[in-house]
Amino acid sequence: DSKASKFFLELAEAEGTKREHEVLENIIRSMNKHLNDLSSKGYLEAVIDDIRKRDGDMEIGNVQTVMFLCNEAHVNKIAQADPEFMSKAKAKNIVISGPTGLQGLLAFAHYSIKRQKRDKNREALIKEITNLLGSISTVVGHAMKVGNGIKASATNYEKLVSSINSNLLSNAKNITKLGMPLPSN
Numbered sequence: 001d002s003k004a005s006k007f008f009l010e011l012a013e014a015e016g017t018k019r020e021h022e023v024l025e026n027i028i029r030s031m032n033k034h035l036n037d038l039s040s041k042g043y044l045e046a047v048i049d050d051i052r053k054r055d056g057d058m059e060i061g062n063v064q065t066v067m068f069l070c071n072e073a074h075v076n077k078i079a080q081a082d083p084e085f086m087s088k089a090k091a092k093n094i095v096i097s098g099p100t101g102l103q104g105l106l107a108f109a110h111y112s113i114k115r116q117k118r119d120k121n122r123e124a125l126i127k128e129i130t131n132l133l134g135s136i137s138t139v140v141g142h143a144m145k146v147g148n149g150i151k152a153s154a155t156n157y158e159k160l161v162s163s164i165n166s167n168l169l170s171n172a173k174n175i176t177k178l179g180m181p182l183p184s185n
Contacts (some may be wrong), residue, residue, distance in 0.1 A: 072098035
């Protein structure tokens with residue numbers, strides 16, 4: 001929620017004058033009213049309700065309300081003018097931020113959302129990885145059987161060739177030596 005106070009403009013003109021204290025009091029009053037109004041809007045509850053409606057009963061990491069001031073000088077001015085302002089904001093779960101702080105908050109939110117999506121899928125990832133490992137185990141088991149089959153085939157082929165060379169061909173030679181011609185093929 002973006003907040004501004006016309007009194008910041010008046011402060012620029014009143015600095016160093018008798019009116020400066022009066023303008024600072026106006027800024028304190030105005031910004032405290034903005035803070036109270038912002039805390040009563042129920043943004044936090046609305047966001048949480050919307051997430052629950054859309055995503056069910058999921059864990060909600062962090063929901064933050066930000067009071068955005070148009071520049072860092074205004075953030076510093078209100079913190080100096082009312083030393084309790086930041087504590088009051090923190091007690092209401094509101095972050096006071098200028099452009100630089102908002103950029104940091106958005107970067108952090110981006111990172112947090114990515115991490116939360118990854119964490120949300122963690123159980124599904126573990127299940128899929130377990131399935132993949134089971135599939136790999138099955139494939140390796142089949143590959144071992146094929147390998148054993150190839151090895152057994154090679155061993156049996158060697159035995160067959162040895163048997164042909166040592167038994168069958170020598171018997172065939174003996175028959176031809178005794179005068180019985182064998183077919184040429």
